[in-house]
Amino acid sequence: MAATGSARELLRRLHDVMAARQSTQSKLDQVSVLIAGALESEVASIYLLRDGMLELFATRGLKQQAVHVTRLAFGQGLVGTIAETREPLNLAQASQHPRFAYRPETGEERFHSFAGVPIIRREQCVGVLAVQHVQPRDYDEIEIEALQTVAMVLAELIAAAGLVDAEASAPKPPRDNSPLRVAGLKLVDGMARGQAVFHQPRIIITNTVADDAETERERLKDAFARMREEIDQMVSRADFAGPGDHDDILETYKMFALDEGWARRINDGIDGGLTAEAAVEAVAQAQRIRLGSASDPYLRERLHDLEDLSNRLIRIVSGQSDTAAKRGLQEDSILIARNLGPAELLEYDRRFLKGVALEEGSLTAHVTILARAMGIPVLGRVKGLREAVAEGDPLLLDSSSAALFVRPAQAVLASFEERTALRLAKQAEFEQLKDLPAESLDGVRVRLMMNAGLRSDLPALDITNADGIGLFRTEFQFLVSATLPRKGRQVALYKDVLEAAADRPVIFRTVDIGGDKAVPYVDSEGDREENPAMGWRAIRLALARSGLLAAQASALLEAAAGRTLYLMFPMVTEPWEYEQARAIVEKRRRRLAAAGLPHAAEVKFGAMLEVPSLAMVLDELLPRLDFLSIGTNDLTQFLLAADRGNPRLADRYDWLSRGLLRFLKLVVDQAHPAGVPVSICGEMGGRPLEALALMAIGVERLSITPAAIGPVKAMIRSARLEPLKAKMAEWLATPGADIRALLTAEADAQGIRLD
The missing domain is CATH 3.50.30.10 (Phosphohistidine domain)
Known part of the structure; x- marks a missing residue:
């Protein structure tokens, strides 16, 4: 359809057809002619649901002997696929679709392109409206919208004529009342x-x-x-x-x-x-x-x-x-x-x-x-x-x-009630640990901080008595906004976070958008990425759109007026990326100071190690770092080439694999002599057994979900960590060692709580 006006003309003519005194079949025949003419289409067909099958009721362009003869089940052919999914199809080469089903009685073999929309009544699909062309072509948005509008009018027509059961829908299996x-x-x-x-x-x-x-x-x-x-x-x-x-x-x-x-x-x-x-x-x-x-x-x-x-x-x-x-x-x-x-x-x-x-x-x-x-x-x-x-x-x-x-x-109800009671009992037990330090039986003090990204997360600071916020994800404010968040709104959020933390540190991660966290006001400069987690995102996008990073830096510096601002950059791959991002922040700080505007008294800079290659050049970066955070979620999938969202790779995405633990120990062993504290940010640190493994390789800072702080603290307070460090070093050096099994057995022998 060439223009919006054509769609309006089609609606007016449909109104005339509907108002005419003639049979419903005649009206449907005329509608198919109108649609074919409006879209300059060789074929326009109407399929309606009858006796659980999609029956060809009217067509302009296919053989007339196919009317009331051609029938398709839900999910069968292109028409059945539209009915099953209740979504339009727009195909330049219909025969290449995996669901294409040729019906010789229709004479459709010479038509290449196909577009169809469902006819919906009472949230159920009661038919399909389709057009076809000889020449391969993609249909425009305006054409698909016109088809949908016609389908809406058809739904009223066929319901008034009683052509389909008001309750008609895709066949469903009989429902029983069993649990x-x-x-x-x-x-x-x-x-x-x-x-x-x-x-x-x-x-x-x-x-x-x-x-x-x-x-x-x-x-x-x-x-x-x-x-x-x-x-x-x-x-x-x-x-x-x-x-x-x-x-x-x-x-x-x-x-x-x-x-x-x-x-x-x-x-x-x-x-x-x-x-x-x-x-x-x-x-x-x-x-x-x-x-x-x-x-x-x-x-x-x-x-x-x-x-x-x-x-x-x-x-x-x-x-x-x-x-x-x-x-x-x-x-x-x-x-x-x-x-x-x-x-x-x-x-x-x-x-x-x-x-x-x-x-x-x-x-x-x-x-x-x-x-x-x-x-x-x-x-x-x-x-x-x-x-x-x-x-x-x-x-x-x-x-x-x-x-x-x-x-x-x-039995399920009783179990549910027991679990609810147990959940409440554990929460009460963890509440009693709230004011006690996360310190092992042999005196190793572990700092337990929490991850956050929302204002609604902040009450958990006092509920858990966390040592601070080890990762505040700043991107949520950018993701929920249709435009770049105003500076005032950013400052207000960051101030609220700092005030909630009081004298506890808050580590802000600069905005991590791009990839699979795209926003409409930042041009992605390309089509959909094959691997968004490894794509144009985080510090890469921030450096390319330096104005966005500079604006956020100003908001963070102003919000932290008179305080120490802890700031880290995500997905650092090379030292020069960190240096460029740091320079943008420091330039903003100098500008605020020169203008006599409030700003942070001091800035502590850190980097997130999520890309394995950074570990190979860490010696160059450590002298410029105040702290280092390891993002185990992305790091693990990059290091093990295992997508954490792929269920078939669940056993490969293993936080206790020897390769991953050896890698983490390599990082920790480089950072500690340089005096750079290392923290773990990610789900790995929130699981008691995995957290125990981290401590056995020398990690003494975790930033985890608020819900995990109680269980992890209970684990730490029941463990002796120094003997575990020696055992872990031995296991990591043993070919084929099953770290998970060995660590679980050792925890059982020590009586370490892992629930």
Whole structure:
């Protein structure tokens, strides 16, 4: 389709076809002709769901004898794939797709390109709309959007004609009521018990074509005003302990709600003949295509916010505001959803909302950050969640074990209660260790610091009595913002962190963005990276965009006025990278001093060793370092060539491998004589057995998650470390030694706590 105007003309002509007095089959035949003409396409076909199969109901371009003869199952062929995934397909060479299935009765062998969209009714796929061309070509965004709009109108037409069952959907296996355990991904740690409550925000749009565009524009205008008022009220009464990262999240959310471009695109849909509700949904569908397939993780996460806003606006404009949140929770509940936006979570009564289980979700999603700030456990990536769970089912959510127990048996319930009690007992025990030093039985003092990246992490400093913050990840503020965070906001965050730490040190890591943590306001200068963890990120990007690093340095120096600022640079590979980054910071410090502006009294500089090659030139860097941090997460996967996210390599990603421990000892043995303290930042230090191995090679500083401080401190206080150092040296020199087995046996013999 050449222009937006063509899409509007198509909608107007569809309206005329729908209003005509003729058979539904005749209308579908005419629709296929209209679509073919509007997209200058040789083929336009409509498949509808009948008796569990996708049946060709109308076509322009394929052989007419195939109508009501060609049938495809869900997942079969390109049409079946669209129905199964409920996602569009856009193919220049259809036959090269692995799901391509040739149907000789259609005469489609001469057509190369293919584009298709699902026809959705009540969140179920009831058909597919497809176009084909002889010449190989990619379809434009405007063409796919036009197809989706037509599919929305078709959904109304075929429902009114009774051509498909209102409850029709992809075939599902029969559901029983037996107990079930489903796995997921821990997003927010915790355990919860409650009944299943479905969050069902999407409204069924029953009227898609408008009679009066001016009336629809007024309805939309009123709905926007009401939605913005609701958001302001909701944010003002949000249940948080104090200011935090959720402030940034909610401000970004409000910014989306006020986006004039969004409103303009919806009004364009109304001008084309859609009702206000249908225009909002049409724009939302276009956003799903653009953002859902984006390689940029930031953009994919923002899709949840936009989905939330679109659903909210449709509910308001249609007058259908009945959601689980609006009805109100009456007892302890676990919320079930495909996904949630941040505002949707805030609508629930915190007294009864005990946990959240999502079919999708991610660690960086806004709803995850808000749930963490609110203390609500969240389990994500639960496949088949809404098929496994029924409204009102009793549930046990254990995100620490990445599991959801549906209709649990009595034995499981008893075990869950025991684990909950044990968890509370351990927390009480660790609380008693809070004010005691992390010191071994033979007098080795270990500094236990915590990792942080959010304001909501800061209370854990006092709860755990950590020795400080050994790693404050500054990038989160950059990731949740649609634009570069203003200096004032950066200064406020860094001041809050320093004030929470009081006289304890805080080590700020300069922003680590790029790679798989892309932001929209920094040009990535290239296509999607094959290996983002080893790509254009961290100090590499910061040096290339030195203005970004300089601005952050100014904010950090100002926030630390009169104090010592501990600053480290991520992913240093060569000494010159460290020198250049340090020079940028020192230049900013001199500029602030010359202007008489407040700034840090002293700056201590460090580097993160995550790239193995740095260890080979460490002798050149140590004289310029005040401290060194080893990032074991990335270092391990780089050193062992084992992607930590690949389940098939789980046994290769081994923190107790001899090669890794030998490497770490090499670094420690270089740094100690130079008087440069070494700390471990990463998950390795938060596991008691692995932490014990680190101490056995001479590491005496750990920066770990707050939850790990209690268990690791209990381990340290039950161990004798000096004898272990001699044994570890012997094991590392023994070919084929199983360090994990040997260390576990030694811990058992000593009575060292590893629980």
